[in-house]
Amino acid sequence: MIKRAFHVDDSSISQRFVKDTLHLVDPGLQLLCFSSAKEAIASLEVLSGEEFPDVIFTDQAMPGMDGIDFLRWLKSHPRYHLIPVIMVSAESEEHRKKKALALGVFQYLEKPLQGDHVVVALEAVEQKILQSKVDREAEVHLTEEVLDRIAECSKFLDPLTEESIQGIKRHLHTIKGNAFSYQYPVLGEFIHELEQTLARGEAWVKPGSSELLNLLNHSFQYIREQALAIFETRAVKIEQSELFKLLREFGRSPEESHAEAPGHGTHAKPETKTTLSAPVLNDGISTRIPNDKLDHLQEQVKKIIQTKNRLANYVRGLRSEFPDEKFPEDLSRIHEELSEHSAHMMDFFINLRIVPLRRIQELLARIVPETSLKLAREVEYTLEFDEQDSIDHEVLNRIETALVHTVRNSIDHGFHGRSTGNRIDFKITRSKPDRFEILIRDNGHGIHPEKLKETVLKKKIFDSQAISALSPEQMLQLVFLDGLTTRMEATEFSGRGVGLGAVKSELARIGGSIEVKSEVGKGTEFRIEVPRYFKL
Numbered sequence: 001m002i003k004r005a006f007h008v009d010d011s012s013i014s015q016r017f018v019k020d021t022l023h024l025v026d027p028g029l030q031l032l033c034f035s036s037a038k039e040a041i042a043s044l045e046v047l048s049g050e051e052f053p054d055v056i057f058t059d060q061a062m063p064g065m066d067g068i069d070f071l072r073w074l075k076s077h078p079r080y081h082l083i084p085v086i087m088v089s090a091e092s093e094e095h096r097k098k099k100a101l102a103l104g105v106f107q108y109l110e111k112p113l114q115g116d117h118v119v120v121a122l123e124a125v126e127q128k129i130l131q132s133k134v135d136r137e138a139e140v141h142l143t144e145e146v147l148d149r150i151a152e153c154s155k156f157l158d159p160l161t162e163e164s165i166q167g168i169k170r171h172l173h174t175i176k177g178n179a180f181s182y183q184y185p186v187l188g189e190f191i192h193e194l195e196q197t198l199a200r201g202e203a204w205v206k207p208g209s210s211e212l213l214n215l216l217n218h219s220f221q222y223i224r225e226q227a228l229a230i231f232e233t234r235a236v237k238i239e240q241s242e243l244f245k246l247l248r249e250f251g252r253s254p255e256e257s258h259a260e261a262p263g264h265g266t267h268a269k270p271e272t273k274t275t276l277s278a279p280v281l282n283d284g285i286s287t288r289i290p291n292d293k294l295d296h297l298q299e300q301v302k303k304i305i306q307t308k309n310r311l312a313n314y315v316r317g318l319r320s321e322f323p324d325e326k327f328p329e330d331l332s333r334i335h336e337e338l339s340e341h342s343a344h345m346m347d348f349f350i351n352l353r354i355v356p357l358r359r360i361q362e363l364l365a366r367i368v369p370e371t372s373l374k375l376a377r378e379v380e381y382t383l384e385f386d387e388q389d390s391i392d393h394e395v396l397n398r399i400e401t402a403l404v405h406t407v408r409n410s411i412d413h414g415f416h417g418r419s420t421g422n423r424i425d426f427k428i429t430r431s432k433p434d435r436f437e438i439l440i441r442d443n444g445h446g447i448h449p450e451k452l453k454e455t456v457l458k459k460k461i462f463d464s465q466a467i468s469a470l471s472p473e474q475m476l477q478l479v480f481l482d483g484l485t486t487r488m489e490a491t492e493f494s495g496r497g498v499g500l501g502a503v504k505s506e507l508a509r510i511g512g513s514i515e516v517k518s519e520v521g522k523g524t525e526f527r528i529e530v531p532r533y534f535k536l
Contacts, residue, residue, distance in 0.1 A: 002126060003029070003030060004031070004032070005022065005054060005055045005056070006058075007031060007032070007033045007034070008035075008056065008057070008058040009033075009058070009059040015035075017113065018031075018113060019033065021113050021115055022118065024115060036063075036065065037058070037065040037069065038065055044079075052083060054083075054084075055084045055085075055086060055122070056084070056085045058071070059088055059089065060100070061089065068096075068099060071100060071103050075103055075184065076226075077229075078230045084107075085106050086108075088113060094299055102185065106121075106124070142184075145175075146179075146226070146227035146230075149174060150171070150175075152167075156168050157216060159208060161208070165207055168216070169198065170366070175187075177401030178502060187223070190219075194219050197215070197247040215246060215250050218243060301345055307338075311331075315328060353393040353394060353534075355391065356387075356389075357389040358385075358387055363403060364381065364403070367407055368381050368407060368424070372411060376419060377411060378419060378422060379423070381424040383426040383427075384428070385429075386428075391532055395510055398506055399510070399528070402502075403438075406500070406526050406528070407424070409500060410442045415442070427439045430532075433532075434531060434532045439528075441524075441525045443523045445521065446520040449476075452478060512528065512530035512531065513528070513529050
């Protein structure tokens with residue numbers, strides 16, 4: 001039940017409107033209004049946990065600290081990052097909404113507010129309150145994993161080679177996935193920027209350069225500070241904007257720096273994000289396209305499709321109103337041409353992001369031996385897939401973390417106490433023309449239903465009556481709940497109760513799914529289904 005809410009808006013008219021709207025929706029809701037984000041922050045900092053608002057409404061465009069900066073502050077502070085934020089804006093630009101969603105905004109509503117939209121948003125907030133939040137134990141484990149991985153990254157710095165840079169990237173990618181999964185998007189956003197910066201400098205920066213070492217040392221220090229802040233429940237002291245400036249400066253080639261240096265007859269250019277994507281082939285010539293340009297192209301394609309859909313509604317209305325006129329039919333033909341051209345444009349854009357499916361083979365060839373060696377367990381594995389197949393780069397990036405968690409879980413849990421005779425079989429097939437099915441089968445111990453039941457009851461996720469009503473298949477799906485683990489102690493790879501829940505969340509973000517089957521003493525099978533393309 002929502003008891004109290006904050007509303008942050010510099011407009012007294014908007015404050016009054018939101019207050020009246022919320023009063024109609026829920027007369028008992030306590031609403032505190034603030035004319036600036038800084039006032040709201042000052043109020044939050046003197047409240048105890050029990051006094052925190054259940055939801056925060058904030059305007060996007062405000063003087064001083066705007067709604068995006070306020071959201072960033074909330075999501076970077078471990079005390080407040082779980083408070084749902086509903087952003088209210090008169091701005092309808094897609095890039096503003098996209099930015100807010102990337103930073104973890106809970107809902108994005110456009111002005112003027114409509115009562116039914118507010119009702120739906122508040123109902124969603126209530127569902128979120130009822131769901132089990134990431135508890136303190138999970139946050140501690142998240143901190144430990146981040147610190148462990150950054151410590152491993154630091155070992156790669158001396159000496160810094162091309163191989164060690166790849167090792168650093170692997171650890172950073174896992175940290176990023178966990179940061180987004182456990183609602184620390186500011187940390188995830190920073191690591192994403194660091195990853196793109198490293199890619200941007202690969203063409204000219206030598207692995208052992210002092211500039212690269214300086215960049216990595218500063219970045220690792222910031223990530224450590226973020227992890228410790230999560231552990232100690234405090235704000236981060238290091239100013240992130242300075243680090244972002246350092247990242248942007250690093251990515252520029254010597255030619256760019258020389259051209260923009262004082263005294264060379266050029267004016268300073270505004271800083272732009274020029275991260276690079278995978279090469280795009282055309283008649284044998286390889287061209288690298290900056291990600292910001294791909295993002296811009298994506299926005300334009302989406303707008304064309306939206307315009308096409310609006311035109312379709314207009315054509316239907318004209319046909320109904322003027323059934324005997326010719327011009328609705330002419331307009332309909334124009335709409336059909338636009339539909340055809342927009343479909344070709346969509347196909348072209350998607351093909352820009354296509355990469356070989358064999359990248360999964362490269363991932364497994366690294367992660368299975370690495371995990372087996374550290375856990376002192378011999379593991380054989382097979383992989384069956386079509387080497388000619390390809391997948392959207394965006395989809396592949398997002399399922400890599402899911403695969404890492406699933407494989408490590410199988411090796412650590414499934415083969416616990418067994419050093420030899422272990423096997424995992426992977427099979428990737430097309431479940432539909434535009435979807436892949438990934439089967440991961442091991443010959444391990446399987447998931448013991450009684451241990452799972454005991455853990456669920458201990459965590460008070462369900463009571464004994466609710467547990468009894470579950471079928472064996474439904475019981476198995478509980479392994480995807482956050483905070484659930486049957487291991488008595490945590491290891492580097494599992495037992496923290498954060499792995500499989502993160503896998504399911506990560507797959508859901510791309511329209512994917514995961515299911516599990518298991519038989520005690522015979523093994524476990526995970527079935528993952530993902531789209532081939534990330535739809536706009």
